[in-house]
Amino acid sequence: MSNIQVPVNWMPRTYQIPLWSYLEKGGKRAVAVWHRRAGKDATALNWTVVSAFTRPGLYWHLLPTYNQGRKIVWDGRTKEGKAFRDAWPREAIRSENNTEMKLELENGSIWQVVGTDNVDRLVGANPVGCVFSEYSLQDPRAWDYIRPILAENGGWALFIYTPRGRNHGHEIIGMAKRNPRWFAQTLTIEDTQAIGVDVIEEERLAGMPEEMVQQEFYCSFDAALVGSYYGTQMEKALKEERICTVPYEPRLEVHTAWDLGTHDSTAIWFYQVSGMEIRIIDYYENSGEGMVHYAKVLAEKNYLYGKHYAPHDIEVRDFSVGKSRKDVAAALGVKFTTVPKLSVQDGIEAVRNILGKCWFDQSKCDRGIEALRQYKKSWNDKMRCYNDSPDHDWTSHGADAFRYLAVAFKEKRQYAVKLPRQTESNYDPLGY
Incomplete structure (x- = not known):
């Protein structure tokens, strides 16, 4: 063990040296917004190797999903064809668990590839070093969970990604630039010269959308989020200042729209309707909880x-108890109305049709708003195009719940306009 030298057959490129030097000098928080193929994961992994020999402990390499972690890092290779796992000296590895994507070293350190698609699984562990790879696509709650752990144990965090609009990735690089204790760096192909313009042109000819070219190679946060279902509508809401402070109006009823998870998240939108306005006043999301918990949340909001x-x-009835979740909720005082079953595409169209009528409370609905902004089509690597189906990630729960809101509003409106005219002047045909 004493003769092992790390990194193994790797040296940082010239443009990677500032980040490496910062970490080598004891830096604890770094954000690297580097273009595609700039060597983000290789740099981060090799730093993790050095750290694992310097300080025995648990180290995580986090990707947006478990499957991405396996494909990109555990089974992945550098552009030179070298397996990422070859960064670890084979003679230093005590055991290797392919199922859990975990290596245990002879000195007691553990390195594991982790997906943030189920952030609750992260709670309880004590990592001392974390790489947040493709952070702009991750569930931002993962960092919220891990941050206090690293603060307590003096661990480090490295965020590496290309932009995906003005989301939490945009926020953290902005914060890092203002904070002298953080390292912040943005590198485009013009900065590194690592990729020629001819390669970029080949990508365009192969079908890569221009917005993705700007994101991936020129690190643009202003390029439209490619494949986003509601990005344009949410951007319009922001410009029209409909993402603001939306107070609760006690004289109006509050309606809720749910996406009910079993093993994953449950999302709830709280909204009021006034004439043609849909006022989104609150949002709640959690996972691993039963209906008792959510009934309590509703009661506490008063x-x-x-x-x-x-x-x-x-x-759908649970055969073990003979009751449906609708029955269970009713017993707790939450009486659900089932929305009509529409195709996902029809539901998405219903959302697009109502977003122009929506006002969002930016504080209470921040996570839900971000989910709507980033909800997007899945990408087909083989066909080099987007599928017609959504990408199932952390944004899906909030987006699905909002889809049910839109369908419910659509049905209520259709029912209301069929009613006979009322003589009373205060009659609201869209009233709930």
């Missing part, structure tokens, strides 16, 4: 409730 909307699968 709103005057109207309808509670949920998808059709709430009526």
